[in-house]
Amino acid sequence: MAVIEVHGLRKRYGRHQAVDGIDLTVERGEVFGLLGPNGAGKSTTVEILEGYRPRDGGDVLVLGEDPGTAGRRWRARIGVVLQQANDSAGLTVREVVRHVAGFYPAPRDPDAVIELCGLSDKADAKLRTLSGGQRRRVDVALGIVGGPELLFLDEPTTGFDPQARRQFWSLIRSLAAEGTTIVLTSHYLDEVEALAGRLVVLAGGRIVASGTPQTIGGRTEESTVSWRDADGTHQVSVADPAVLLGELTGRDDPHLTDLRVQRRSLEDVYLDLIGESR
Amino acid sequence: MTTLTVPLPSTLRTGLSRGVVEVKQFFRERDAVVFTFALPSCILIMLGFIFDEPLDGYADVHVSQVFAAGMIAYGIVSTAFISIGVGISGDRDDGTLKRLRATPATAGAYLIGKVVLVTVTTLAEITLMLAVGVVLFDLRLPTDAGRWLTFGWLLALSIVACTLLGIAASSLARSARSAPAVLNLPVLALQFSSGIFVSIAALPAAMTAVSSLFPVKWMGQGFRSVFLPDGLAAQEVAGQWEHGRTALVLAAWCALGLVLCLATFRWTDRRTR
Numbered sequence: 416m417a418v419i420e421v422h423g424l425r426k427r428y429g430r431h432q433a434v435d436g437i438d439l440t441v442e443r444g445e446v447f448g449l450l451g452p453n454g455a456g457k458s459t460t461v462e463i464l465e466g467y468r469p470r471d472g473g474d475v476l477v478l479g480e481d482p483g484t485a486g487r488r489w490r491a492r493i494g495v496v497l498q499q500a501n502d503s504a505g506l507t508v509r510e511v512v513r514h515v516a517g518f519y520p521a522p523r524d525p526d527a528v529i530e531l532c533g534l535s536d537k538a539d540a541k542l543r544t545l546s547g548g549q550r551r552r553v554d555v556a557l558g559i560v561g562g563p564e565l566l567f568l569d570e571p572t573t574g575f576d577p578q579a580r581r582q583f584w585s586l587i588r589s590l591a592a593e594g595t596t597i598v599l600t601s602h603y604l605d606e607v608e609a610l611a612g613r614l615v616v617l618a619g620g621r622i623v624a625s626g627t628p629q630t631i632g633g634r635t636e637e638s639t640v641s642w643r644d645a646d647g648t649h650q651v652s653v654a655d656p657a658v659l660l661g662e663l664t665g666r667d668d669p670h671l672t673d674l675r676v677q678r679r680s681l682e683d684v685y686l687d688l689i690g691e692s693r
Numbered sequence: 694m695t696t697l698t699v700p701l702p703s704t705l706r707t708g709l710s711r712g713v714v715e716v717k718q719f720f721r722e723r724d725a726v727v728f729t730f731a732l733p734s735c736i737l738i739m740l741g742f743i744f745d746e747p748l749d750g751y752a753d754v755h756v757s758q759v760f761a762a763g764m765i766a767y768g769i770v771s772t773a774f775i776s777i778g779v780g781i782s783g784d785r786d787d788g789t790l791k792r793l794r795a796t797p798a799t800a801g802a803y804l805i806g807k808v809v810l811v812t813v814t815t816l817a818e819i820t821l822m823l824a825v826g827v828v829l830f831d832l833r834l835p836t837d838a839g840r841w842l843t844f845g846w847l848l849a850l851s852i853v854a855c856t857l858l859g860i861a862a863s864s865l866a867r868s869a870r871s872a873p874a875v876l877n878l879p880v881l882a883l884q885f886s887s888g889i890f891v892s893i894a895a896l897p898a899a900m901t902a903v904s905s906l907f908p909v910k911w912m913g914q915g916f917r918s919v920f921l922p923d924g925l926a927a928q929e930v931a932g933q934w935e936h937g938r939t940a941l942v943l944a945a946w947c948a949l950g951l952v953l954c955l956a957t958f959r960w961t962d963r964r965t966r
C-alpha cells in the first residue's frame with residue numbers, strides 16, 4: 416500500500432480556494448517533491464496530510480489512516496518539520512532533542528541524531544543563539560528523533576546560504592538512504608531536482624505537472640540547438656537534435672561556431688508551467 | 694515493527710518532562726522572572742513603606758502588615774493566572790504547541806507541564822513575598838496548625854482556579870504580544886476593587902459587591918485571615934473571615950475555569966486553520 420494516497424483534496428479559506436482538487440500518491444521509500452511558488456498551496460496541502468488542518472473535500476490516507484482522525488500511534492510514525500518554528504529558544508540543542516525524544520515509544524538516540532544533523536559542536540548552545548541554518552537543522556533533528564517512517568519537510572532550506580543547503584541536502588539523502596519516506600516542499604527548483612525522485616508542480620492550488628525531474632513538463636521532448644555562422648546566430652527547437660546536427664556538421668561550413676545542444680532547463684519548464692496557471 | 698508493540702510513553706511521564714523544561718525555560722527568561730515574579734514584591738515594598746502607620750483602632754497592627762498578607766493573592770494571580778495566560782499565548786505564537794501536536798504528546802501532558810511550572814513558581818513567589826513581609830513589615834507567621842491548614846486549602850484552591858482561568862484567558866488574546874495587556878487590565882482592576890492595593894474597608898459598597906463575584910477578593914480576605922490577628926476580621930466587608938463562603942466561591946471558580954478551559958483551549962491560533 417502507498418504511504419500517502421490523496422484524491423480530490425480541496426481546501427478553501429473564506430472565498431479563496433487554496434487547494435483545488437489534488438491527487439497524489441507517494442510510495443514507501445521515495446523522496447517526493449511538492450514544487451510551487453509562494454501561495455501555491457504547498458503548506459496547506461502538507462499540513463492537511465500532517466493532521467493539522469481540516470479539509471473541505473477529498474479522500475486522504477496517510478500511513479493507512481485519515482490524518483484528521485488519526486491518534487497518538489499514528490503521530491509516533493510521522494515526523495514533521497514545519498515551515499516556521501521559533502519555540503524552545505531558551506533550551507539547548509541537547510535538552511530539546513532529548514525532551515522530544517521522550518515523547519516517542521522507540522526514539523532514535525538523541526546524541527546520534529544531533530551528530531547526524533551536524534550539530535555536535537552546538538549541542539550545548541541555546542537555540543536562540545543559533546544561525547538560521549543551524550536552527551533549521553534542529554527542526555529536522557526534532558522531526559526525525561522519533562524515528563519516523565514518513566518525514567514531512569516544508570521549505571526546509573529557505574534562507575540558507577549555498578554551503579548550508581548542500582550540507583542539508585546530504586542530510587536528507589542519508590535519511591532517504593535509511594529508508595525514510597520523505598515529502599519535501601520547496602520553491603527552489605534545484606533543491607527538488609537534487610533530492611526528489613518524483614515531483615508535482617503546484618500552482619494556484621492545482622497540480623500543473625507531475626513526473627520525475629528528468630521528464631517533468633515534457634522536458635525530454637524538445638531540445639534547443641543553437642549555432643553561429645556567416646548569417647548570424649540561430650536557435651531552433653527540435654524533437655530529435657541528431658538530424659539537425661548531422662545536417663549542420665555535414666555542410667562543412669568554416670564559419671560554423673558555438674554549436675550547442677541544450678535540453679530545456681528545469682527552470683524554463685517550471686516558469687512555463689506556473690506562468691500558464693496565472 | 695517495533696513502534697507498533699512498544700507502549701507509548703504515559704501522559705504523566707511526558708507531562709513531568711514538560712514540567713522540567715517549562716521551569717528551565719521560565720527561569721532562563723530574565724524578563725519573565727523580573728516582571729511576573731518580582732513585580733508583586735516590588736509593589737508590596739512600595740505600598741508597605743508608603744502606608745507604614747498603625748492601623749486605626751489596632752495599636753499592634755500596621756497597615757503595611759495588612760497589605761503584606763493580602764498581597765499574597767496578587768502573587769498567586771501573577772504566577773498562576775498571568776504567567777500561564779501569557780505563556781500559553783506565547784506557546785501558540787512561537788510554535789511550541791504546534792510542534793507538540795504533531796508528536797504523540799497529549800494536551801494533558803502539556804497541561805501537566807504547566808501545572809508543574811505554576812506550582813514551582815507560585816511556591817517560590819509566596820516564599821519571596823512572605824520573606825519581604827516578615828523582614829520589612831513585621832508580618833508574623835502563624836504558629837498554630839489551624840491557620841496553616843487554612844493556608845493550605847486556600848493556596849490549593851487559589852492556584853487551581855487561577856491556573857484554569859489563565860489557560861482559558863490565553864485564548865482571549867489575539868496574539869502573544871497583546872496577551873500581557875489583555876490579561877493585566879482585569880487583574881489590576883480587581884486588585885484595586887478587591888482591596889489588595891488599597892484597604893478594603895475604604896472601598897465603596899457597590900465596588901466590593903461587584904468584586905465579590907470574582908476570586909481575588911476572597912483570596913485576599915483568606916490570606917489576611919491566616920496572617921492577621923482575628924480582631925482584624927471586623928475590617929472585612931462582612932465583618933468576619935467567612936472561610937466557608939471563601940472556599941465555596943473559589944471552588945465554584947475552579948469548576949467554571951475547568952469548563953471554560955475545555956471549551957476554549959486551542960492548539961493553534963486562529964490564523965493557522
Ligand SMILES: Nc1ncnc2c1ncn2[C@@H]1O[C@H](COP(=O)(O)OP(=O)(O)O)[C@@H](O)[C@H]1O
Pocket residue numbers: 428431433451452453454455456457458459460963964965966
Ligand atoms: N489560515 C489561512 N487563512 C487564510 N488564508 C490562508 C491561510 N493559510 C494559507 N492561506 C492562503 O492560501 C494560499 C496557499 O497558502 P499556502 O498553503 O501557505 O501556500 P505555500 O505554502 O505554497 O506558499 C495563499 O494564498 C495563502 O494566503
Ligand SMILES: [Mg+2]
Pocket residue numbers: 457458459498569570
Ligand atoms: Mg508554505
